[in-house]
Amino acid sequence: MFGLLSFSQKGTGQDKISKALSSWNQGTIPYVYFDNLPTNDSIAFLDTREKEEFEVSHLRNAIWVGYKKFDEQLVLETLPDKTQPIIVYCSIGVRSEDIGEKLKDLGYTKILNLYGGIFDWKNKGGQVFNDKEIQTDSVHAFSKHWGKLLHEGIKVY
Incomplete structure (x- = not known):
């Protein structure tokens, strides 16, 4: 499944x-794009933003792992199979690359970085959920600077 994905930036332009x-990124964790996400239920989506961001909005069934407070032990306990397919994401894909590198260092072998993060996801019509797992139009926009990249939904800071 992961081997069949295209990692090119088709149609995204500059x-x-x-x-x-x-x-900001080094390209150490390959991107996966909204338009070609695998539909496999066994994929673990890991949210690498801060807890406040996750509580406002996250992808359905995502597991919060944080960034500044990234807990390696929690990840190892939650995902003991290091061949588990993982998609990491954050606001646009910068922090998630950093966490993807940490996962790689822990021995995980199937890690992809969601291109454009939750912002691109929402901009392209993807659903997001709040801390009660209820669909919402609110998206934590991180900061006024980065929030300029979010064009859909209600920005929350």
């Missing part, structure tokens, strides 16, 4: 998210 990712 938009603002592309520019931000190319300047």
Whole structure:
């Protein structure tokens, strides 16, 4: 399943998210795109944002692992199979690359970074859920600066 994905940036051009990712990321964790996400229920979505961000909005059934308070032991206990397919995400894909690298260091072997993070997800019509697992239009926009990349939904800071 993971081997069949295309990691090219088809049709995205040099938009603002592309520019931000190319300047902040090293490309160490391959991207997966909203338009070609695998539909396998066994994929673990890991939210690498801060807890406040996760509580406002996250992908359905995502597991919060944090960024500044990333807990390696929690991940190892929650996902003991290191061949478990994992998609990491954050606001646009910068923090998630950092956590993806930490997962790789822990021995996980099937890690993808959601291109454009939750912002691109919402911009393209993806559903997000609040801390009660109820669908919401609110999206934590991280900051006024980064929030400019979120074009759909209600921005929460």
